[in-house]
Amino acid sequence: MNIIEDIPELIKANVISEETAEKIRIYYKNKGSQSQHKLVIVFSVLGAILVGLGIILIIAHNWDDFSVSLKTILAFMPLL
Numbered sequence: 020m021n022i023i024e025d026i027p028e029l030i031k032a033n034v035i036s037e038e039t040a041e042k043i044r045i046y047y048k049n050k051g052s053q054s055q056h057k058l059v060i061v062f063s064v065l066g067a068i069l070v071g072l073g074i075i076l077i078i079a080h081n082w083d084d085f086s087v088s089l090k091t092i093l094a095f096m097p098l099l
Contacts, residue, residue: 022043023044047065
């Protein structure tokens with residue numbers, strides 16, 4: 020049972036006015052989108068951190084096998 024789906028029935032039964040129905044629609048629209056955006060941002064940041072750490076670990080594990088020129092390029096890459 021969703022309150023948004025019941026709004027037309029409540030208006031027809033004169034339980035709420037059209038103005039109140041619009042305020043309810045706006046409230047639930049804003050409420051749902053805010054929590055979903057925060058959750059997406061949290062998971063995006065967490066995913067970016069995990070991917071970045073994985074790349075760093077792969078490079079660190081193979082660091083001794085790299086040539087001097089590749090080590091130099093990788094060392095100066097963050098400056099770009």
